[in-house]
Amino acid sequence: MAGKLYGVGVGxxxxxxxxxxxxxxxxxxxxxxxxxxxxxESAAYKxxxxxxxxxxxxxLLGIHMPMTKDEAELSKNHEEGARLLENxxxxxxxxxxxTLGDPCIYSTYLYLHxxxxxxxxxxxxxxxxxxxxxxxxxxxxxxxxxxxxxxxxPASYHTEEALKLPGTKILMKTGKRxxxxxxxxxxxxxxxxxxxxxxxxxxxxxxxxxEMPDSAGYYTVLFVKxxxxx
Amino acid sequence: MAGKLYGVGVGxxxxxxxxxxxxxxxxxxxxxxxxxxxxxESAAYKxxxxxxxxxxxxxLLGIHMPMTKDEAELSKNHEEGARLLENxxxxxxxxxxxTLGDPCIYSTYLYLHxxxxxxxxxxxxxxxxxxxxxxxxxxxxxxxxxxxxxxxxPASYHTEEALKLPGTKILMKTGKRxxxxxxxxxxxxxxxxxxxxxxxxxxxxxxxxxEMPDSAGYYTVLFVKxxxxx
Numbered sequence: 001m002a003g004k005l006y007g008v009g010v011g012x013x014x015x016x017x018x019x020x021x022x023x024x025x026x027x028x029x030x031x032x033x034x035x036x037x038x039x040x041e042s043a044a045y046k047x048x049x050x051x052x053x054x055x056x057x058x059x060l061l062g063i064h065m066p067m068t069k070d071e072a073e074l075s076k077n078h079e080e081g082a083r084l085l086e087n088x089x090x091x092x093x094x095x096x097x098x099t100l101g102d103p104c105i106y107s108t109y110l111y112l113h114x115x116x117x118x119x120x121x122x123x124x125x126x127x128x129x130x131x132x133x134x135x136x137x138x139x140x141x142x143x144x145x146x147x148x149x150x151x152x153x154p155a156s157y158h159t160e161e162a163l164k165l166p167g168t169k170i171l172m173k174t175g176k177r178x179x180x181x182x183x184x185x186x187x188x189x190x191x192x193x194x195x196x197x198x199x200x201x202x203x204x205x206x207x208x209x210x211e212m213p214d215s216a217g218y219y220t221v222l223f224v225k226x227x228x229x230x
Numbered sequence: 231m232a233g234k235l236y237g238v239g240v241g242x243x244x245x246x247x248x249x250x251x252x253x254x255x256x257x258x259x260x261x262x263x264x265x266x267x268x269x270x271e272s273a274a275y276k277x278x279x280x281x282x283x284x285x286x287x288x289x290l291l292g293i294h295m296p297m298t299k300d301e302a303e304l305s306k307n308h309e310e311g312a313r314l315l316e317n318x319x320x321x322x323x324x325x326x327x328x329t330l331g332d333p334c335i336y337s338t339y340l341y342l343h344x345x346x347x348x349x350x351x352x353x354x355x356x357x358x359x360x361x362x363x364x365x366x367x368x369x370x371x372x373x374x375x376x377x378x379x380x381x382x383x384p385a386s387y388h389t390e391e392a393l394k395l396p397g398t399k400i401l402m403k404t405g406k407r408x409x410x411x412x413x414x415x416x417x418x419x420x421x422x423x424x425x426x427x428x429x430x431x432x433x434x435x436x437x438x439x440x441e442m443p444d445s446a447g448y449y450t451v452l453f454v455k456x457x458x459x460x
Contacts, residue, residue, distance in 0.1 A: 127363045
């Protein structure tokens with residue numbers, strides 16, 4: 001019988017934010033898969049390792065999917081990744097593919113999930129705590145109350161328009177474009193809070209744009225809240 | 231020494247989706263607090279009880295905060311709730327306040343958190359898996375990829391405008407207004423998927439608006455995705 005693939009969210013960084021289900025599946029699956037050429041160095045693997053001592057003994061599969069805007073290249077990488085996973089499934093092995101945060105939110109796992117289902121295999125999405133929830137908790141910040149809207153915006157795209165939306169805006173992966181985003185926020189009355197490397201080494205929280213640098217790391221989340229009483 | 235308050239997200243319903251940290255804190259805290267007049271009947275308590283056998287022996291505090299649009303009434307209830315929590319903290323007891331999903335997203339706990347901090351006590355937000363992540367995973371649905379935006383909209387408010395936003399829309403607590411929302415979606419080409427009672431008894435998933443009833447329960451999440459290949 002063929003194995004089953006699990007897309008397991010390992011949460012935002014703190015190993016204690018893994019779910020009981022994630023821990024169980026990591027222990028039960030014969031094969032652990034993670035994104036990247038050097039699987040043992042990947043953030044998702046290190047988080048899982050802290051929460052699940054002993055996984056070093058398992059078969060480890062690195063799925064190399066470098067970021068690229070070339071559609072053909074991307075498709076080729078996803079197909080190759082799916083082929084590697086399918087290979088393990090066909091041997092009757094269950095596979096836990098580890099992904100940061102939640103697998104439904106901006107994970108490259110989604111592309112593999114789709115392809116594995118299309119190949120006729122079983123695959124399941126296993127929820128994790130999204131990075132923005134943990135960053136918000138670390139900053140002691142509620143995201144939305146009552147009738148407020150919540151907007152999650154990949155900051156490499158149309159931030160200018162998105163900042164005009166009502167409610168709370170979460171700008172993901174602001175990184176190198178932080179200077180530009182600060183400029184867009186300058187004349188607005190929002191509360192702005194930024195969390196860099198949440199739950200990981202080098203974690204830092206900035207309250208207000210005047211504190212923030214013009215460039216930040218990849219794991220940066222920016223919260224823009226409409227002016228309100230604390 | 232005064233105790234500390236933890237606002238603990240217990241996730242969306244499946245007890246296996248509690249985090250390791252939530253389980254640890256529930257075991258460590260002397261007092262468990264939950265919203266409602268009948269604390270043992272609350273959804274958050276039942277989820278925690280399944281994941282943490284033995285919590286029945288702990289001191290249990292029901293914080294009654296009925297929904298109302300009367301601001302004065304609301305404020306009075308929050309103050310009364312905060313007073314009950316403070317009472318336990320002053321006795322040196324740590325308190326785990328259990329809340330469905332994630333405490334930063336539409337939880338009534340946020341109001342108490344704020345008040346307890348203002349009273350000079352320690353309080354910490356402990357992330358959980360939001361209900362919409364679990365509902366999305368249950369439906370086998372990715373929420374957002376690459377540069378897509380994600381919008382979380384309380385459906386009792388301006389759905390018409392919100393449905394025009396780019397990317398994926400999540401309509402929360404659609405419940406009684408489902409007929410109206412279906413009407414608004416009728417001439418659009420979105421993929422619409424609805425999950426009722428995710429991970430709880432009576433769970434049901436609907437694919438497409440023609441399948442959906444005109445009214446649904448309180449724990450209903452609706453996903454509206456721009457037309458795309460599966």
